[in-house]
Amino acid sequence: MVDNEYYSQAVHGPYESFNIGDLVLEEGGTIRNCQIAYASFGTLSAAKDNAILVPTWFSGTSKIMEQAYIGPGRALDPEKYFIVVANQIGNGLSTSPHNTAWPLGMANFPKVRIGDDVVAQQRLLKGRFGIETLALVVGGSMGAQQTYEWAVRFPDAVKRAAPIAGTAKNTPHDFLYAQSLCDAITSDPAWAGGWYREPHAVREGLRRHSRLWAVMGFSTEFYKQELWRPFGFSSVDDLMLNFLDATFLPMDPNDLLCMAWKWQRGDVSRHTGGDLAKALARITAKTVVMPISTDMFFPPADCAAEQRLIPKGELKVIDSLWGHIALFGLDAGYIEQVDRALKQLLDTPA
C-alpha cells in the first residue's frame, strides 16, 4: 500500500464505494472484500428499466466520464436515465494494487481480467440497486472492452451497447503498444520491481509512458494543425508537460500496470473457445460500434471487422483529428457526433 493523494474524493469525487464481497478471479487469484467505486446520476425508475452502465477506460475514473459524457440535454441525461459509472478494478478508486494492504497489493496484486470487472459490476448493480437489465452499456477504449464483455457474457441483461474506440478482441498490434507502455514504467530503476516506497518515485518511467501516448494517442494532423492551441497550450512541449504528463504522472505505476495487463488480454472469444464470430453472434443488444476515424490504437478497420459479426450491429465512424484521445471530449465535433449516435440508439426500441 502506498498513500497517493491523487486517488481521493477531492480529485475524483463525489463517488461511493460498494463491497461486492470476495471476487474469485479468472486467473485464479481472489480479491477479498472487493470494493467497486462508482458514481451515480439521476433516478432509477420504479420498473428499473432506465439504467445505463458506464465502465471506465485505462487510467480514467468516474470523474472524466461524468465531465465528458453526462449532463442534462446530453445523450446520457440524468433527467431521463439512472447512470452508474463503475470504476474498473485497478484504477485507483476501486480495489487496486496501490490501496491493497501489504503484502497483497502493489507488485503482489493478482492478475485481473475484463471478465472479472464485468462480474464485479453485475454484483454492484444487483446488490446495491437491484438492477438486472441495462438500457445501455457504453464505454470507450477499455470501457468498450467491458461493454463487449457485458453484451457477450450477459446478453439478456444488455438492451443496447455502444463500444467507442475499442475492440471485443484486442489486436496483436495493440497488445504490443500496451506492452511498450508497461516497459516504459518497469524499466525505470525507481520502479524497483513494483515495491517503490514513495508514490511518485517512478516519474521518469511514467513520463516515458505519457510520451508514448503522445505518439499513438493523437493524429499527425492534430499536431500539424496545432489543434491544441485553442486550449491554452503554448507549444507541443507545453502540451506534453501540462496535458499528458499532468494526466499520467500523478498515477500509481502498479495500478496502471494492472489495467494494462487487462487491456492487453481483452477477448470475448474466451467464452467460445477462441471463436470470435461465435462470441459476437451471442450479442442480442442493439449495438452501435463507434471507432474514431484517426485512432491508431483501434483503427476503424479493426472495429468494422467485429461490427460485421454482431447480429444487430451498426457502424458509426466518429470523425475527429484527435485520434484515440478524442475520448477525453475536448473536440466539440466528436462530442456532438457521439451524443447524436447515443441519442438515436437510446430512442430505438429494444
Add this chain to the structure above:
Amino acid sequence: MVDNEYYSQAVHGPYESFNIGDLVLEEGGTIRNCQIAYASFGTLSAAKDNAILVPTWFSGTSKIMEQAYIGPGRALDPEKYFIVVANQIGNGLSTSPHNTAWPLGMANFPKVRIGDDVVAQQRLLKGRFGIETLALVVGGSMGAQQTYEWAVRFPDAVKRAAPIAGTAKNTPHDFLYAQSLCDAITSDPAWAGGWYREPHAVREGLRRHSRLWAVMGFSTEFYKQELWRPFGFSSVDDLMLNFLDATFLPMDPNDLLCMAWKWQRGDVSRHTGGDLAKALARITAKTVVMPISTDMFFPPADCAAEQRLIPKGELKVIDSLWGHIALFGLDAGYIEQVDRALKQLLDTPA
C-alpha cells in the same frame, strides 16, 4: 570510440570509403577528414549521365539498399545505370560517433543535419567520380529526406527524384516518435550519458527502442493476418526477437541517436525561411512521391500534401500491409509496385 564488429566489411561489405575532407556542419561543428562509405554498382557512362544516387535510411547501410532495391532486371539495374549508395553520416560505416577517436566521438560527436549529408554526398560524387548530375535520386524514410534535400538544394543536379515513405519537412508527430526512440535508449542506465565502454552494454534500451518499431513500424493488419509467418517466424515474440531485436541490438546507441536527431529535424524549408511551398517550388526534377498506404510514420496524407507543392510532382501510393517496414523489401507486392514506378520514372525524359 568503441569497437563494434557489426560495422564491418564482413557484415556490410563490400563497400569503399572516400575522404571528403573537413565538413563544416550547419550546426557549427566540424567533422575532420569526413569519410563517406559507399557501394557502387554498374558502369558510369562516358557522358556521366546514367548515375543514380541512393542515400540510406535510419540504421540502414548500403547493404540493405543493395539487397532490397538493386539488381539486373530491377528498376535500379546495374546493367543500365551507375548506382552509388551513400551511407549517411552516423550510420556506423561513414564517419560516426562510435568510430570517431576520443574525445571527439561518442557523446561528443557534433550535431549533423540532412543538409550536411547532401553536401558530403555531392563532394563524394564529384570528387570520386566526377559526377555533376544525377539521373535519379531515390531513397526511403531518411533516404527520402535526403532525396528532397538534394532536389531543393541542388535542383540543377537532380533530373528525377523518388522519395519513398518520407517527407520534405518532418511532422511534429514524427518528431515525437523519433524522440520516444531516443528516450528508450538514453533511459537505460547502461547508456551512461553516451560513454558506455562495452559496445553492447545498452541492450535493454536498444530492446525497448526495437519494440517501438514493432508498434509504429508495421500495421495492425500485418499482425492480424500474421504476414510474418511465411518468413519462418513462429510467433509475434519470435518476430520481435529474431527480426527486430536482431536488426537493432547489434547497433551503436550513439550512432542511432546521431541519426535520430537528424531525422527529427529534416526540413527543406530551412532554405526558404520556413516557407515549405517556396522550397518545394524550387524542385525542377520530375518527382514521384511514394508513401506506403499503411505507414504510421509518414501517412499518405502527409506526403500528398507535399507532393501537391512540387511543380512536376506525382503521387503514387504503394499498397502494402507492412507499414513503414515495407521498405525492407520483404513484401513482394511492395517491391513490384516500387520497381514499376521507378522504371516508369526513369523512362520519362527529363
